[in-house]
Amino acid sequence: MRIGLLGTGPWAEMAYAPALSAHTELDFAGVWGRRPEAAKALADRHGGLPVYEDVDALFADVDAVAVALPPSVQAPLAVRAARAGCHLLLDKPLATDVAEGRAVVEAVERAQVASVVFFTARFQTAIEAWITEQADTGGWFTGRAEWLGSLFDGDSDSPFAASPWRREKGALWDVGPHALSVLLPVLGDVEEVTAVRGAKDTVHLVLAHTGGASSTVTLSLSAPPAASGATAEFRGRAGATVLPSSDEDGVVPALVRAGDALLAAARGGRPHPCDAAFGLRVTEVLAAAEGQLAP
Structure with a gap:
């Protein structure tokens, strides 16, 4: 499965890029970032990967995308990626706005693509x-x-x-x-x-x-x-x-297993328990809590 990475910040650097590079069944195929110079630096550190200035061009070239971006940026890009037929490896929270989270779920359902949201503990053995x-x-x-x-x-x-x-x-x-x-x-x-x-x-x-x-x-x-x-x-x-306690060394092994989960969901057509729908439910609960905390 060819997979592209969206994001170039610390979380992409220390978790997503190493996990995608280490995964034996994912072909880490390119990087897109809001800062092209950071995307190039990250891509160069992982074997000189292609750098995409046009995110839709990346979507067209891969089977899936991993997203290491703030939730308000992640959600609309996830919708576009799903509409382009890409499976989604997303980060928590799926969104901080219920409508944005629901849009991701609807796009996933319409496109019939697989989705996994990386809740770290759920992928620690x-x-x-x-x-x-x-x-x-x-x-x-x-x-x-x-x-x-x-x-x-x-x-x-x-x-x-x-x-x-x-x-x-x-x-x-x-x-x-x-x-x-x-x-x-x-x-x-x-x-x-x-x-x-x-x-x-x-x-x-x-x-x-x-x-x-x-x-x-x-x-x-x-x-x-x-x-x-x-x-x-x-x-x-x-x-x-x-x-x-988890005895694993860092977060990368868990993220590799999240990649396994995405592959299994894409191949078998069976939703993973931590799919976008579960991510939306978490967003709904937290939004309800936030509503009570508003001044």
Whole structure:
């Protein structure tokens, strides 16, 4: 499968480009970026790949695209790519606007292309196996998830600290999708959400799930470094169980498996659990929470 990359920023550099280059069944066929000089530099670091100034020309030359762009840029380009017949490897969140996310899903359905949204934990082997086990076990009474980062701590040297969309949208939209990607497959869809603000960009959610369980979520990109980390827990008839740690080296192996998932969905015609429709549902839940947080 010939696949092109949209995006040239830190996430494309450290995750998407290495994963596409490492994948044995994906032919990394070209790069498009909003900054042509950055696209050329990235393409050169991966064997002198073709650089496209016209994104529609890239769509015409490949079977699929991977997108490492801000959500407000990702969504409309994903619609155009799907209409051009390209399968989609997308990043979370699918969109921060429900209408834009719905447009992606509709384009995917009309074009009958495959879609996978890269929720990191869902493609880490040990964590995905744990999620599947808990979903099969059932009988859960409550759950909780905490995704705490120190991206906005004054001493952060992360290349994402200055990301405009993260600065605007905060933890709700950056790490909120990770928490929901773990809770929803185990506890069921969200029927009701309550949201309150904490310090800085910290957000607390209470979720009522279709299966009768409830959960709490704490999200922040402003936590002190010593307090940062991610965890999830379920409690029910089977007792209590906690999210395992991933022993994988970085994010690239998980993204390679997301590429595997896209290939399987494209070949078999069966939607992946983390397809664009699931991405839209996550957007809808977070948008409902954001609506309650509006001043």
